[in-house]
Amino acid sequence: MQLKKSKGLTIAHAIAQASAVLLGATAPLVSAHADDHGWQVDTAALFYTESDSRVQAAEPVISMKKDMGDEKILNLKLVLDSLTGASPNGAAPANVAQIFTGPSGGGTYTTPAGEIPLDDEFKDTRAAISAGWQQPIGENLRLNVGGNISSEFDFQSVGVNAAIAKDINDKNTTLSAGINLEFDNIDPVGGSPEPFATMVDKVAKNLAGGADTKTVTDLLLGVTQVINRNAIVQVNYSLSMANGYQSDPYKMLTVLDGSNNLMLDPSIDNTSGYNLYLFEVRPDSRTKHSLYTQLKYHLTKDVIDASYRYTTDDWGVNSHTLDLKYRWELGHAMYLEPHVRWYIQTEADFYKPYLQAGSDVAIVGPTVTSNLDAASADPRLGSFDATTFGVKYGIGLSKDSELNFRIEKYDQKANGPAAPATGDLAGQQLQPDLSAMWLQIGYSFRW
Amino acid sequence: MNKTLVLVLMASLLGACSSLGVKPWERDLLAKQSMQFNAYPVDSGLDDHIYFSKEAASGGRGFGGGGCGCN
Amino acid sequence: MSTILHRLLLLPVLLSAVLFSSAHATADLNLDAYKGKVVYIDFWASWCGPCKQSFPWMKAMHEKYNKEGLVILAVNVDQEKKKADDFLKEFTPDFPVIFDSTGTLATQFKVQTMPSSYMLDREGKPRFRHLGFHDGKRNVYEKEIRDLLFDTTKSSEEKR
Numbered sequence A: 001m002q003l004k005k006s007k008g009l010t011i012a013h014a015i016a017q018a019s020a021v022l023l024g025a026t027a028p029l030v031s032a033h034a035d036d037h038g039w040q041v042d043t044a045a046l047f048y049t050e051s052d053s054r055v056q057a058a059e060p061v062i063s064m065k066k067d068m069g070d071e072k073i074l075n076l077k078l079v080l081d082s083l084t085g086a087s088p089n090g091a092a093p094a095n096v097a098q099i100f101t102g103p104s105g106g107g108t109y110t111t112p113a114g115e116i117p118l119d120d121e122f123k124d125t126r127a128a129i130s131a132g133w134q135q136p137i138g139e140n141l142r143l144n145v146g147g148n149i150s151s152e153f154d155f156q157s158v159g160v161n162a163a164i165a166k167d168i169n170d171k172n173t174t175l176s177a178g179i180n181l182e183f184d185n186i187d188p189v190g191g192s193p194e195p196f197a198t199m200v201d202k203v204a205k206n207l208a209g210g211a212d213t214k215t216v217t218d219l220l221l222g223v224t225q226v227i228n229r230n231a232i233v234q235v236n237y238s239l240s241m242a243n244g245y246q247s248d249p250y251k252m253l254t255v256l257d258g259s260n261n262l263m264l265d266p267s268i269d270n271t272s273g274y275n276l277y278l279f280e281v282r283p284d285s286r287t288k289h290s291l292y293t294q295l296k297y298h299l300t301k302d303v304i305d306a307s308y309r310y311t312t313d314d315w316g317v318n319s320h321t322l323d324l325k326y327r328w329e330l331g332h333a334m335y336l337e338p339h340v341r342w343y344i345q346t347e348a349d350f351y352k353p354y355l356q357a358g359s360d361v362a363i364v365g366p367t368v369t370s371n372l373d374a375a376s377a378d379p380r381l382g383s384f385d386a387t388t389f390g391v392k393y394g395i396g397l398s399k400d401s402e403l404n405f406r407i408e409k410y411d412q413k414a415n416g417p418a419a420p421a422t423g424d425l426a427g428q429q430l431q432p433d434l435s436a437m438w439l440q441i442g443y444s445f446r447w
Numbered sequence B: 001m002n003k004t005l006v007l008v009l010m011a012s013l014l015g016a017c018s019s020l021g022v023k024p025w026e027r028d029l030l031a032k033q034s035m036q037f038n039a040y041p042v043d044s045g046l047d048d049h050i051y052f053s054k055e056a057a058s059g060g061r062g063f064g065g066g067g068c069g070c071n
Numbered sequence C: 001m002s003t004i005l006h007r008l009l010l011l012p013v014l015l016s017a018v019l020f021s022s023a024h025a026t027a028d029l030n031l032d033a034y035k036g037k038v039v040y041i042d043f044w045a046s047w048c049g050p051c052k053q054s055f056p057w058m059k060a061m062h063e064k065y066n067k068e069g070l071v072i073l074a075v076n077v078d079q080e081k082k083k084a085d086d087f088l089k090e091f092t093p094d095f096p097v098i099f100d101s102t103g104t105l106a107t108q109f110k111v112q113t114m115p116s117s118y119m120l121d122r123e124g125k126p127r128f129r130h131l132g133f134h135d136g137k138r139n140v141y142e143k144e145i146r147d148l149l150f151d152t153t154k155s156s157e158e159k160r
Helices: A004-025 A199-204 B003-017 B041-054 C002-008 C011-020 C051-068 C081-091 C104-108 C135-150 C152-159
Strands: A039-050 A055-069 A072-085 A098-101 A108-111 A122-138 A141-152 A155-168 A173-186 A212-228 A231-244 A252-256 A277-279 A285-298 A303-313 A318-331 A334-345 A361-364 A367-370 A384-398 A401-414 A434-446 C038-044 C070-076 C097-099 C116-120 C126-131
Touching: A039 B041, A055 B041, A098 A199, A199 A277, A401 B041, A434 B041, C038 C051, C038 C135, C051 C070, C051 C081, C051 C135, C081 C097, C116 C135, C126 C135
Parallel strands: C038 C070, C070 C097
Antiparallel strands: A039 A055, A039 A434, A055 A072, A072 A122, A098 A108, A122 A141, A141 A155, A155 A173, A173 A212, A212 A231, A231 A285, A252 A277, A285 A303, A303 A318, A318 A334, A334 A384, A361 A367, A384 A401, A401 A434, C038 C116, C116 C126
C-alpha cells in the first residue's frame, strides 16, 4: 500500500484480485454452515507499516456469505483503506539534497542527501465494495457472477466478472473458466503529465490532461483434481490484457549529464533552479500470462498448503512465487500456521533507475526530448527478490466462530544496477530495499 | 512462456484425472474448511492487495472444486 | 424417475447379497425385519452440509408416518466415529443409525453424492432415489413417502 498517488494505479488490479478471490471463495459453501440460512460473517482489521516510517495503513474488512437455499450463494464484501505516508517518487538518491514540487504544483519538498526521494506525506481513504452470486445452472454445472466498485478521490474502478465450473469424474475433477472485465478512471491531483514532461514544465505550463482511463480483461482457465482422500490439487492458467493509461502520474526519473551529475532543468521557466526530472511513461498495453498451481495435503491432523506461480508479460517482467503454509492443529480448537513465501522478479524492459542525457534524453537548448518510448524508475518494476515470514494463530470460540491473529514480515532486496562510480549518485543504492510488517486480527461468526 | 507446454500440461492432467479421486462418501477431509483452496479469503484478499502494490506480478489464484461435493 | 427404476432393478439382487452373505466388516442391513413397511434408507455424514437439513426433516417424517409404516434407516459413512457421534448428539434422531465407515453399503447402493436416499415400497422393491437433499423438494419427497405408504393398490398393479 503506497501513497494514494501511486496507490491509485494499484487499486485497479487490487480490485481485480479481490474479484478473482471472490470467484474462488464462492466455490462450495463449506459443509459446516449450510444449516440455518444465516450469514457467515468474516471481519478483520489489518495494520500495515513500512520501514523508515514510509507508509502506514489501517484496513478494516467485512465479508458476508449467505446460503440462499437451492445451492444459491450470495457474497458481499466491503473494504476500507486508510493510509498515510510517502512512497518513492522515482527520482534517484543523490549525494546532495534535492528539491521537488508537489503534484498540485503548489508546495515543494526536500530530500536530504543520501536518502531515497519520497513524495509528500499524504493521507487518503479508499472504499471498495464487491458482490458475487453463485448458483447451479445445470447438472454439476455452476455459475458465478459478480461486480465491484472502488473509489478514492483520484481513482475509480468498476468491474464485472463471471465464471462457470463443471464437475466431472464423480466430482473429483472440476473444470473452470472465468472472465473479469475492469474499467478504471484515473484523475490525478494536478492532472496527468504529458509523456516525459519535465517537473518544471508540468508546473509552469500546467500541462494537465483530463482524466485518463484504462481497461483490463482477464481470462482464467482452471482444473481442480482430487488426488485421494487427503490431497487435492489445482492448476490455473490466466491471461491478462490491460489497455490504456498505465503510467504512474506522480513518478519521475532523474536525468544525469555526461559526467553523471544532476542537471539543472534548462527550461526558461526554471526560475527556482530545480533539477531536471522527467515524468515516467509506461506502454499503453500490457499482456501477462500466469500459471498457478496449488496443493492442499491433509496429514493425520495437520494440513500443508503449497503453491507456485509463474508469470511473464510483454513488459519483460517474469516472476516466480513459492508459498508454503503448515497448519498445525494444537487441539482444543486452536491452530498455529507458520507461513513462508519466496518471490523473485526480473525488471521491466523499460525500467531505468535514471536517464542519461545524450542517449536516453536529447537536450537542445531549453528543449528536452525523450528518445525512449517508455521509461520508469518505479521500484515495483525493478529486479528484486522478496521473502515473507509469518505466523497465524486461530482459536474456535464456538462451533461457528473463530478468532485469529496473523503477523507477517516482508523483506524486499533490490537486485538492480549499481550507481555510476563517479558523479552525484556515486555510492548510492539506486533501487531501494523495502521492509514491511502487517498484523491482522480477524473474527468470523454466524449471524 | 511456452503456451503449448501449458496446454499439454493441463490436457495430460485431464487425462490422468479419471484414474484419481475418491468415492462420494470419502470426502470427509476434503469437506473441511482447512482443505479449501481459499480457506481464508479475507486473508488472501488483504495479502494480494499488499503484494500487488509492491510487486509487478499479480493474480493467478483460481477457482472452485474440492469440498464435500454435496448435493 | 424411470431411469432410476431401471437402475434400481439391480437393487433387490444387491440387497439379497447383503442379506445372505456372511462376514460383513461393518454394516448389516437386515431388511427382513421391515417387510410390509416402507423403508427410507439415507446415507449421511457429519461433514455433509445438507444433512443438517435432512435430519430435522427425516425426524418430522418419522414422527408423522412411523405409525403408518414408515421406517427410516440412517446409514453413516463417517470415517471418524466421534464426528458422527457429535452430530447425533446434536440432532438426536428417533430412527436407527447404521455405521458403514468402510463404505461397504455405500458401494453396494452405488451412492453417487452425499447425501443420498433410497426408498423401498412395502414389497421391498426400490422405487425412488434422491441425489442430495434439496430444500425446495421437501414436498416432493413427502409425496413420494405418502404414495408408497398409502397407494399399495397402485404398486401391486405396477407389478403386473
